[in-house]
Amino acid sequence: MILRHVTIDAGDPYELAKFWSAVTGWPIADGDEPGDDEVLVVAPAPVPGLLFIAVPETKAVKNRVxxxxxxxxxxxxxxxxxxxxxxxxxxxxxxxxxxxxxxxxxxxxxxxxxxxxxxxxxxx
Missing domain, CATH: 3.10.180.10 (2,3-Dihydroxybiphenyl 1,2-Dioxygenase, domain 1)
Structure with missing residues (x-):
């Protein structure tokens, strides 16, 4: 198996992806834009990308991972x-x-x- 993405719940996927893009230096995927429900920060192969998915609830407890x-x-x-x-x-x-x-x-x-x-x- 190959690990493709690490997926992270987000209130605002694009804004969180912008932060992580600045942290890593990796680009946001072409075509991803503000308001999208899914935004990918593309990592260099073979590193998995960071995929941010919109969820309605805010983070309430410590991450399990x-x-x-x-x-x-x-x-x-x-x-x-x-x-x-x-x-x-x-x-x-x-x-x-x-x-x-x-x-x-x-x-x-x-x-x-x-x-x-x-x-x-x-x-x-």
Whole structure:
């Protein structure tokens, strides 16, 4: 099997896709536009895309599944600062004095995701 998409419920799929497109640098699919019930952020192969689907209810409890991200061009802390500038908020900060740990953030619709240390930080 091949994982095609990670699907995320959204109140406004296009706005949430714009946030995640800015986070990842991946484009929104051609033809997807504001008001659509489904909006895809297209990832480079073989990475699955992020598909945002309109639902009527708002998020009420903690996600049962979330995505862990590893920065590829910034440190963990630089990436957290960048994401905060895009509209993310810190949910839980698990950074440790020795540099290990991660940060759990919320996207604009309060879906949890984590930022771990970059590969270079983990091998240093």
């Amino acid at each position: 979330h995505i862990d991200w590893v920065p590829d061009q910034r440190t963990r802390d630089e990436e957290v600062d960048h994401l905060l500038s895009l509209g993310a908020t810190i949910h839980e900060d698990h950074r440790q004095p020795d540099g290990r740990g991660w940060v759990t953030l919320h996207d604009p619709e309060h879906n949890e995701f984590c930022i771990e240390r970059s590969e270079s930080e983990r091998t240093a």
